[in-house]
Amino acid sequence: xxxxxxxxxxxxxxxxxxxxxxxxxxxxxxxxxxxxxxxxxxxxxxxxxxxxxxxxxxxxxxxxxxxxxxxxxxxxxxxxxxxxxxxxxxxxxxxxxxxxxxxxxxxxxxxxxxxxxxxxxxxxxxxxxxxxxxxxxxxxxxxxxxxxxxxxxxxxxxxxxxxxxxxxxxxxxxxxxxxxxxxxxxxxxxxxxxxxxxxxxxxxxxxxxxxxxxxxxxxxxxxxxxxxxxxxxxxxxxxxxxxxxxxxxxxxxxxxxxxxxxxxxxxxxxxxxxxxxxxxxxxxxxxxxxxxxxxxxxxxx
Amino acid sequence: xxxxxxxxxxxxxxxxxxxxxxxxxxxxxxxxxxxxxxxxxxxxxxxxxxxxxxxxxxxxxxxxxxxxxxxxxxxxxxxxxxxxxxxxxxxxxxxxxxxxxxxxxxxxxxxxxxxxxxxxxxxxxxxxxxxxxxxxxxxxxxxxxxxxxxxxxxxxxxxxxxxxxxxxxxxxxxxxxxxxxxxxxxxxxxxxxxxxxxxxxxxxxxxxxxxxxxxxxxxxxxxxxxxxxxxxxxxxxxxxxxxxxxxxxxxxxxxxxxxxxxxxxxxxxxxxxxxxxxxxxxxxxxxxxxxxxxxxxxxxxxxxxx
Numbered sequence: 001x002x003x004x005x006x007x008x009x010x011x012x013x014x015x016x017x018x019x020x021x022x023x024x025x026x027x028x029x030x031x032x033x034x035x036x037x038x039x040x041x042x043x044x045x046x047x048x049x050x051x052x053x054x055x056x057x058x059x060x061x062x063x064x065x066x067x068x069x070x071x072x073x074x075x076x077x078x079x080x081x082x083x084x085x086x087x088x089x090x091x092x093x094x095x096x097x098x099x100x101x102x103x104x105x106x107x108x109x110x111x112x113x114x115x116x117x118x119x120x121x122x123x124x125x126x127x128x129x130x131x132x133x134x135x136x137x138x139x140x141x142x143x144x145x146x147x148x149x150x151x152x153x154x155x156x157x158x159x160x161x162x163x164x165x166x167x168x169x170x171x172x173x174x175x176x177x178x179x180x181x182x183x184x185x186x187x188x189x190x191x192x193x194x195x196x197x198x199x200x201x202x203x204x205x206x207x208x209x210x211x212x213x214x215x216x217x218x219x220x221x222x223x224x225x226x227x228x229x230x231x232x233x234x235x236x237x238x239x240x241x242x243x244x245x246x247x248x249x250x251x252x253x254x255x256x257x258x259x260x261x262x263x264x265x266x267x268x269x270x271x272x273x274x275x276x277x278x279x280x281x282x283x284x285x286x287x288x289x290x291x292x293x294x295x296x297x298x299x300x301x
Numbered sequence: 302x303x304x305x306x307x308x309x310x311x312x313x314x315x316x317x318x319x320x321x322x323x324x325x326x327x328x329x330x331x332x333x334x335x336x337x338x339x340x341x342x343x344x345x346x347x348x349x350x351x352x353x354x355x356x357x358x359x360x361x362x363x364x365x366x367x368x369x370x371x372x373x374x375x376x377x378x379x380x381x382x383x384x385x386x387x388x389x390x391x392x393x394x395x396x397x398x399x400x401x402x403x404x405x406x407x408x409x410x411x412x413x414x415x416x417x418x419x420x421x422x423x424x425x426x427x428x429x430x431x432x433x434x435x436x437x438x439x440x441x442x443x444x445x446x447x448x449x450x451x452x453x454x455x456x457x458x459x460x461x462x463x464x465x466x467x468x469x470x471x472x473x474x475x476x477x478x479x480x481x482x483x484x485x486x487x488x489x490x491x492x493x494x495x496x497x498x499x500x501x502x503x504x505x506x507x508x509x510x511x512x513x514x515x516x517x518x519x520x521x522x523x524x525x526x527x528x529x530x531x532x533x534x535x536x537x538x539x540x541x542x543x544x545x546x547x548x549x550x551x552x553x554x555x556x557x558x559x560x561x562x563x564x565x566x567x568x569x570x571x572x573x574x575x576x577x578x579x580x581x582x583x584x585x586x587x588x589x590x591x592x593x594x595x596x597x598x599x600x601x602x603x604x605x606x607x
Contacts, residue, residue, distance in 0.1 A: 148334055148337065205314065233418065298474070
């Protein structure tokens, strides 16, 4: 069964038939039920329809869109999408986002899993204090660290380039939640796993890499998806660190459309659609991991 | 085995890199922010200590900051009103098995949560465009055939467009939190609450809601701490306009620090942002903890037993 069931409701017992007035009860029940579905469908439409509307608008010419903003496009021409992606170079921004998010996620998971293992399975003084210290990052609004980070990282950015520099603050976004997820998972692992490996003369870092992490794959995926999405969507740090269009991330590049009304509506709407599509694909593929990550991230927040 | 668990070399190799990197990217810069907030520091002159003057200016002179603080409070209040009851009802329906295709609805409602705030902001700026936007379009279809409201250009409406768009994006998140809460309820509670008719409201209010308090608290904390730092949704939708009418604290911090390049002044706003978060989160946690929750739990247990 899908792991979503852990989040979903348990099967509930059937409702007892109320005594007397069975018919009117039934009628009230049906009307209530119908009302409930109407409500849910309308609510679902308020989510889906705006997204569909911009996707369809991306197929229209600007003139056609301004004349009939709500009609179906007359033909499905990908010209606007092509212009945004290739001519305007939005594909570069998507690749930048991908590169920065992947590097930040890999580093965050590497650092977090080592730390989480040391806290969950090894014995040292101050291990609780260290855990609380890293967890406290959940209470600190990361943007409160923005100005000093900018001042410190500006010289570094001239050496390693702004995109890799941006990875550094992004680690702060992902680390507390990743540490939390991994620590609680590592704690549940049986001792036998490590004992066998130690008897074979396996070193601890090797043990972590070869045995613990593969066994903990579900929680690693949850932590990685959470970190990736947080970085993929981040705007303020990117705005401060990335100055040139060619190095910008996708959300930052979209920002050029704010306040530009009139002649490039269809490009803007095509651009938003192109930014939402990768998120939709990730969502469709990794939904249960995303939901679990968001839930666990929230519950200690 | 014991020696393996206490090998300090291993512990250092595994734990230290994370601790160092983390300290460098979050706690240490935060301390530096606090220091900077007592300085006048910009591109024109070298930094010099001015004590509390940044804070005094922020609270007494700066009219835009007052706006941003007020708008952040509106955002929190509006988000609570628009999202929490809706999310609770949805989670309750889904949790009691009253809805077929529950998973489809839930997956749709949660999707905007993972979309970037920038995309959501821009999407809503399109929806709210006078004439061509979807919102005006719907209002015209409903019957006001010449309806044409420039929502985003109105100083009174602008912040509420932010509230509505943010709530549209995040109600699914709170639905998920409440769903997990309802799953964790002791067995029998939902059946008791589900008895149709007059009993349902009463048992919901008396049993389910008190038991859900820890999850309500999580939602409230999440709304507060995300509203305090909200940035992308605002800059993409209204850019704080018209004329700063819809600006928020994080946007003010950004503008002061990087648009006017007043690093000291911007840092002072960052400190206020941090303190605001601590006070509000501490406040609701205090309100929810202790007697209130314990009493609710006992009462719920009694009602279930009955």
